[in-house]
Every structure is written in C-alpha cells, then in structure tokens.
Amino acid sequence: xxxxxxxxxxxxxxxxxxxxxxxxxxxxxxxxxxxxxxxxxxxxxxxxxxxxxxxxxxxxxxxxxxxxxxxxxxxxxxxxxxxxxxxxxxxxxxxxxxxxxxxxxxxxxxxxxxxxxxxxxxxxxxxxxxxxxxxxxxxxxxxxxxxxxxxxxxxxxxxxxxxxxxxxxxxxxxxxxxxxxxxxxxxxxxxxxxxxxxxxxxxxxxxxxxxxxxxxxxxxxxxxxxxxxxxxxxxxxxxxxxxxxxxxxxxxxx
Numbered sequence: 592x593x594x595x596x597x598x599x600x601x602x603x604x605x606x607x608x609x610x611x612x613x614x615x616x617x618x619x620x621x622x623x624x625x626x627x628x629x630x631x632x633x634x635x636x637x638x639x640x641x642x643x644x645x646x647x648x649x650x651x652x653x654x655x656x657x658x659x660x661x662x663x664x665x666x667x668x669x670x671x672x673x674x675x676x677x678x679x680x681x682x683x684x685x686x687x688x689x690x691x692x693x694x695x696x697x698x699x700x701x702x703x704x705x706x707x708x709x710x711x712x713x714x715x716x717x718x719x720x721x722x723x724x725x726x727x728x729x730x731x732x733x734x735x736x737x738x739x740x741x742x743x744x745x746x747x748x749x750x751x752x753x754x755x756x757x758x759x760x761x762x763x764x765x766x767x768x769x770x771x772x773x774x775x776x777x778x779x780x781x782x783x784x785x786x787x788x789x790x791x792x793x794x795x796x797x798x799x800x801x802x803x804x805x806x807x808x809x810x811x812x813x814x815x816x817x818x819x820x821x822x823x824x825x826x827x828x829x830x831x832x833x834x835x836x837x838x839x840x841x842x843x844x845x
Contacts, residue, residue: 599626599699602731602743606697608636608687610679612706615641615667616783618655620758621701627662636686637663640679642705645669646844648788670708680713683740693741703764710734710744760835767835777831778805780838795843809834 603609609630613621618641630637639659644652644667652667659665666682668675687694700706713736734742759765760776761783767773782805784792789800792808798815800808813819813830820826837843 598731598745599629602697602699602745603629603633603635605695605731606635606743607689607695608638608683609697609699610638610640610683610709611663612640612642612698612700612704612709614701614704614762615644615647615652615655617758617761618659621704621762623699623701626699638679638682638686639663639665640668640709641665642668642670642709644675645672646841651787668709668712670705670712673712676709676712679709680737680740689739693735693739695741695743696736697743697745699745701762701764703762707744710736710742713737713740713742761838763839766839767832770835773831773835774806774809774827777809777834780834780843781805781808791844795837 603626611622611627611630622639627637639662641652641655641659647655656665656667664682664686666675666679668679670676683694683696698706698710714734715736732744734744736742756765756770756772757776757779760767760770760773761779767776770776781792781800785800785803785805785808793799796812796815798808798811800811803811809827809830810825812834813825813827816830816833818826818829818833834843
C-alpha cells in the first residue's frame with residue numbers, strides 16, 4: 592500500500608493533467624475518490640475517461656457522463672472500436688495551458704480498466720505494455736502521444752483488497768479459476784441485469800428471469816446449459832464459471 596501511495600503522489604506531482612481511466616460498465620466501483628481528492632488538492636486538471644463504452648448502452652453512458660461531469664470533464668472511449676480518442680486528445684489540450692514543452696499527462700486507474708490500452712491508442716501505436724494480468728506494467732514509463740503530449744504510464748496503481756474479489760471478478764482482473772467464490776461473482780453479474788435491463792441476459796441464454804433473484808436466475812441458466820449433476824440438481828459452480836467467462840470475454844453485454 593505504501594508503494595501505491597508513493598507512485599500516485601509522484602504521478603500527480605509530475606503531471607500537468609491527470610486522466611482517471613474507469614470501466615464504463617462499473618463507473619462507481621472503478622473510481623478512486625481518495626485519488627480524485629488528491630488531484631483536486633494539487634489544483635491540477637482531471638479528465639475522467641469512461642473506457643469500454645462499446646459494452647454499455649448509449650442512454651446509460653449519457654446518464655453516467657452527466658453525473659460524473661459534475662466532478663470532472665468526462666470523455667467516452669472505446670479502444671476496441673477506436674472511438675473517442677481524438678476527442679480525448681482535444682480535451683487534454685483544452686484543459687491545459689503549457690507552452691514551450693510537452694504536456695505531461697498522468698494516467699491512473701484500477702487494473703483491467705484498459706489504462707495501458709488507452710495509452711496505446713492515444714500514441715497511435717503499440718507503446719505501453721498491455722496484459723490482462725494485474726501489475727504487468729513496471730514503474731513509470733514515458734510514452735509519446737502526438738507532437739506536444741507525453742503520457743506517464745504507470746502500473747494499475749489502485750490496488751484491490753482481498754475482500755474486493757467480487758469486483759475483481761466482474762472486471763476480469765481474476766478469471767473464474769482464480770476466484771474463491773465464483774458463484775458469488777456470477778450472482779453480482781446477474782444482479783446488474785436484474786437491476787437494469789434483463790433482456791440481454793435472457794436473450795443470450797434463452798431464459799426468462801423476471802421475478803427471480805440472482806441465485807435462482809443462475810440456477811435457471813445452469814439448467815438451460817445442461818449443467819446438471821447425477822440427481823438432476825444444477826451444478827451451480829459450472830454455471831457460475833460459464834457466466835463469468837461469457838461476461839469477461841465481452842460476449843454477455845449489460
């Protein structure tokens with residue numbers, strides 16, 4: 592934890608402007624209010640980057656942007672679709688006033704929010720190391736992005752506590768085989784659909800889950816997928832692993 596605080600403090604100190612990359616599917620869970628307060632105290636501008644916007648319905652994105660924009664300018668980005676990066680570059684230039692040298696942009700975020708991928712797209716080529724494995728980037732690296740912008744790439748410096756395994760699962764930081772409670776993680780994913788729009792879940796698995804809680808919905812999906820044990824009971828672990836894998840691979844969209 593000490594190394595994490597030192598790393599964040601150094602990035603904030605060195606940068607002219609900060610980008611906080613968050614997962615558009617889980618904007619609140621992947622924000623770090625403590626770091627946002629540190630940036631505010633530094634008097635340096637902050638841009639919130641809503642990454643993976645291709646995985647979220649447009650009306651949901653607009654509501655999220657409207658809410659987050661009260662804290663800082665917010666930009667949609669989809670690295671997979673190469674959407675929003677030009678707008679992000681313009682936002683960086685718009686919110687800084689640096690003359691005679693490159694603008695230093697600090698890029699922060701939780702593991703697997705797509706931070707290094709955002710850097711690669713901004714740089715226009717494969718510059719920052721990318722990997723789904725937490726902590727792959729080592730130290731702070733400088734990456735050129737355009738003629739007047741230099742990006743400070745860091746590790747996924749916002750650490751998860753062990754108790755946060757559920758959000759690690761839904762974000763894909765850990766795959767289903769490395770989760771202590773895959774059933775609980777799958778239920779968290781299902782809850783997202785039950786609380787919002789259940790249609791994509793029902794369509795993907797060809798089931799009906801109206802009026803069900805997340806556990807019963809998991810059992811319905813498991814039965815539909817024929818994940819049954821000898822006595823005809825649903826193998827809830829196999830069902831959970833299937834749901835987590837479909838979610839993490841981007842096949843099951845919220």
